[in-house]
Amino acid sequence: MKSVLRQATADEIEHWDELIAVNPAGGEVFQAKAFAAVKQRQGWQPEFWVYETRYGRIYALALTRQVVSVGRVIYIPRGPSVTDIKEWREICRLNRQFEKTATLIKMDPPIVRGEIKTLPNDLAKVSNVQRSTVNTVVIDLNQSEDDLWRSFRQRARRSIRGGKKERLQVVDVAPSPDNIMKMWRLYKGTAKRAGLSTRRPIYHQRFWQEFGNHGIGRFFFVLEANNQEPIAGAFVNWSGRNALYKDGGSRRDTDTHFSHLLHWQIMRTLRERGMKSYDLGGTPPSDRLDDPTHALASLATFKLSFGAPVTDFIGTYDQILKPVKYKRWRQIERLWRRAVRHTPSRDIY
Numbered sequence: 001m002k003s004v005l006r007q008a009t010a011d012e013i014e015h016w017d018e019l020i021a022v023n024p025a026g027g028e029v030f031q032a033k034a035f036a037a038v039k040q041r042q043g044w045q046p047e048f049w050v051y052e053t054r055y056g057r058i059y060a061l062a063l064t065r066q067v068v069s070v071g072r073v074i075y076i077p078r079g080p081s082v083t084d085i086k087e088w089r090e091i092c093r094l095n096r097q098f099e100k101t102a103t104l105i106k107m108d109p110p111i112v113r114g115e116i117k118t119l120p121n122d123l124a125k126v127s128n129v130q131r132s133t134v135n136t137v138v139i140d141l142n143q144s145e146d147d148l149w150r151s152f153r154q155r156a157r158r159s160i161r162g163g164k165k166e167r168l169q170v171v172d173v174a175p176s177p178d179n180i181m182k183m184w185r186l187y188k189g190t191a192k193r194a195g196l197s198t199r200r201p202i203y204h205q206r207f208w209q210e211f212g213n214h215g216i217g218r219f220f221f222v223l224e225a226n227n228q229e230p231i232a233g234a235f236v237n238w239s240g241r242n243a244l245y246k247d248g249g250s251r252r253d254t255d256t257h258f259s260h261l262l263h264w265q266i267m268r269t270l271r272e273r274g275m276k277s278y279d280l281g282g283t284p285p286s287d288r289l290d291d292p293t294h295a296l297a298s299l300a301t302f303k304l305s306f307g308a309p310v311t312d313f314i315g316t317y318d319q320i321l322k323p324v325k326y327k328r329w330r331q332i333e334r335l336w337r338r339a340v341r342h343t344p345s346r347d348i349y
Contacts, residue, residue, distance in 0.1 A: 023081035027240025163261030170265035175212030186249030
């Protein structure tokens with residue numbers, strides 16, 4: 001079969017979320033149709049690409065936009081979903097061969113750091129876009145519940161038992177308007193206490209709603225006995241058999257053992273629904289886990305208590321297809337990202 005890059009057919013787009021689940025890396029929430037709908041509200045135009053390669057067919061969501069004096073800019077979020085550098089090299093070759101209008105293609109494939117020896121000359125390492133998935137702890141759900149429990153560190157098991165003694169209950173619910181507001185209050189309060197910036201409320205609300213509408217996202221709330229107002233919550237979405245802890249938050253006035261219990265129940269529920277992995281989101285890189293100055297140091301301690309190591313991925317690269325215009329784009333991109341950090345938009349990606 002001849003290797004080509006082509007646009008997906010109408011039938012492939014209709015079944016897109018099923019098709020990306022069979023990519024070499026499996027399903028990826030940032031490649032789903034729900035994410036395409038979210039980013040379209042941000043000015044990106046989604047295109048659905050199919051790479052016909054010697055390694056098999058690879059499906060990739062490409063977000064595109066026209067930039068004055070630069071031309072066509074393309075971003076493949078958390079993709080293409082390949083795990084082998086040989087597959088990525090062929091994809092880069094197909095990009096050069098078939099994509100004649102773009103100035104650059106930004107990519108962050110889920111390839112583990114350290115496995116790369118040589119890269120195509122037109123690839124340049126840039127600042128990471130999907131920061132929460134570059135260094136992360138991924139829990140293997142493809143094991144018995146007893147084995148999963150035994151893989152936790154003592155601290156996690158003790159905390160889960162404490163939450164049960166406090167009669168905490170974890171429920172999962174759809175992103176209804178009322179539940180979205182409950183989650184937003186928890187998320188916003190936690191981000192403010194941690195000194196973290198957030199996007200506009202409407203962005204998060206649309207994100208949660210889109211994934212809920214597509215049936216691939218749920219809220220998990222922690223409730224105290226006889227109280228329907230959650231003390232903590234998490235938004236979890238999934239693609240194929242891969243799930244991601246996307247957002248979380250808690251009330252300031254609670255001192256209960258909710259956090260480990262919340263994620264333990266999430267893992268149990270995901271296992272029952274056939275998920276094979278649960279990505280706990282961002283941590284420091286594995287070589288900075290002992291650095292207390294890292295912004296995610298405290299989160300690393302919590303996430304590592306579930307027994308899995310930190311996985312480091314390679315992050316974001318630009319494939320430079322038109323070098324002169326690309327230099328102009330780099331100047332615009334730096335100014336653009338710097339400007340939006342001082343607005344409620346927070347980022348262009």
